[in-house]
Amino acid sequence: MSGATSTRVDAKVEMTRDARTAFEQSVVSRRGFLKASGMLTVGFCCWSAASSVDPVFAQFGVGTAEGSLAPNRVDSWIAVAADGMVTGYTGKQELGQGIVTAQTQLVAEELCVPLAHVTIVAADTARTVDEGYTSGSQSHPTNFNHANLAQAAATARQTLIQLATQHLGVPSSQLTARDGTVIVTGNPSKKISYGELVGGKKFTLTLDPNAPRKSFDQWTILGKPVPRVDIPALAMGTFEFVHNVNLPGMLHGKVVRPPFVGATVGSVDESSVAGMPGLIKVVIKKNFVGVVAERPWQTIQAANRLKVNWNSSVGLTKQAEYYESLRKQSPSRDAFLINSGDVDQALASAATVLKATYFHPFQMHGSMGSSCAVADVSSGKATIWSATQGVWQQRGSAAILLGMNPEDVHVIFTRGSGCYGHNGADTVSYDAALLSHAVGKPVRVQLSRKDEMAWENYGNAYVMDCRAGLDARGNITAWDHETWSPVLGNRPGENRPGNVITGFLAGFEPEPFRAQTPPSQPRGFNNGSNAIPSYVAGCVDDRCGGAGSIRSERVLTHNVVSPFWTGPLRSPSRLQNTFAHECFMDEIAAHIKADPVALRLKYLTNQRVVGVLQAAVHAAGWDARPSSKPQRSAGVVTGRGVSCVAYEGANGYSAMVVEAEVDTASGVVAVKRIVVAVDCGPISNPDGLKNQ
């Protein structure tokens, strides 16, 4: 619709998405609205004095991805209903980390409304701005910055105050926004509510980058411990996980995965399941095999009985030889992240060279509930209820998988069991989509534990060689870190359905392996994978971004092809590398009989790392002495550990002290105490941070 001052529009036919947003919030629930026929008609006006057609508004519907809401429109983020209730629309969704509560606080704070008046709608390709993945600890930096949700709320507050000047007859300088109303400062009886000002209408505004944001000292809702908005429903058993999505006529699907890596379908004997109760269809697409039946148990039984002849494949390397095989594997993608050029020389001239090798296995996400999704693919349209971390990316990649246009695919984030990275959420969404496509009806798929654990994108395995040169007095003169890690697939992005098992089985290739030999050279300091230890200077072309002072430094990484699917799992690579660096620092300290904390402090130059380390050590009551202390070698013995890191180089700082016991008879390790210090910048919800 245009920005005319008063227009009657047909709700179904003509409303733009943001208008619909305001409409739905003001009149009926969204689900109710969607169920309603096109007979509904609503009148609303655009109040803005400057509501001639705005060129940005004219492009509404074209955001960062095709079909996305425009990120520079207030209406893409904020809707105020007639009763003053506020909805915040965000691309960053709840994975169990508490971000929806934090965003509720953010909207309430910047808009000056009570917390209970704010509801968040997150990650829906038809309703929210494309903010990319919810991953990598980026939700706070994204939505609390000056371009997105926070700035939309601040712009809305500024506008509400300006609007109130007309109603209250005083200039905006004499008005205050408070609890969803604008009041005359010093005379709170003179007021007008947000609902009266804009309720149910659009703002029709561009985000104002200069709209004033509240400073930390003005916060009344942010920075305070706030109960999570979702926990009551979780505790009462009423919360809707994606596992609980239920559509009329919904069928159930089960995948039949290959029995081993690389197996392909020879033949499928459909007669093996003929006549089974409730069976609707056996679905085969290249090497993707699944069954659809009326009820979940029927589906499981049919999948178990279905006779599939699988062609055998190349075998796997023996597990005992696997780590060592990585060092020799070709092709390889090699990169120097740091290379001062003098490390070999420094090690050769060192009084002592210490070496250690650390191994990290492939690790499963192992979410409590195996992954689940519901898809409804019929009449050339697809709707997918998915616990994916990237609804927009899934929209694109599922469209490729289904041979559809992205604009015909609608992905609705629906929470799954705890997500620690790229678990089976995308692949099960593809499973549901392929099976639904085959039967033309909604299909729900929940992976079995085996389906998920055998084929999910595991967290990366690593081999890490550490070497340090010490001079005669025990000073560290050089640090060398070299890693090998296998990779296959990844998040599918918008165009790589083959990056997860379902897409691959259905005939799509994973992202090709990019070989690089000899190693690429660093172009600036980048510690996104924390491969660079905190104790080196991190100098590239005389610009030093590291957290430490050791100048003779080298970090060389190798990626090789994995037999298993891999993808992000909780601090991918950062965890593995940090484990190696911090263990190795302890080895050095033990060798020179130095206190492990003092030795770290000797080489750290980044004051935020120093700060968290000292805070953790202080809180833990650290006993400054070399580790380990002399003690008996039988019975239960005690030990301690310390570590610190500048996460991704400059994306949060943390340190930890752990006290543990080991029963020398049984080998059982018991962690007795963990003290953590975190410097993550401003904290939205202190209790949420503690909970994490």
Add this chain to the structure above:
Amino acid sequence: MAAITITVNGAIHTIDLDPTTPLLYALSDDLKLRGPKFGCGLGQCGSCTVIINGQAVRSCITPVQAVNGATITTLEGIGTPEKPHPLQQAFIDEQAAQCGFCLNAVIMTAKAFLDKNPEPTDAQLQQALSNVLCRCFVHVRMFRAIQKAAKEMAR
């Protein structure tokens, strides 16, 4: 197919289904309950726990024919939003959840145990919950919530 009659949270249901169907599917698919959840399907994690005759039962490995005629309580049935069970209230008060998928397992297992052992030692409580899994690592808060609820329930 067979007609199975179960009483769930006070309501009687007769469901026509394969008698070997695990109880969990009857509860979540036929009765649309959201409390008991599919976690592992192997009886190992506890996500599917319900209470039958005072016992915590893993419904994912319990065929419905084994509970024909039984009275079953699920997480939805132990409290209401207006009057939550002390365990539910304690989990809310202590903010004892991250993803929350395991809350059914923890709360229902704890309830069955506390109903029979109103004043347990910490060690007994830990033992009672040792076969319940939480992957987000909310154990400390959950344990605090259960201890708090135990005191409330014992009053």
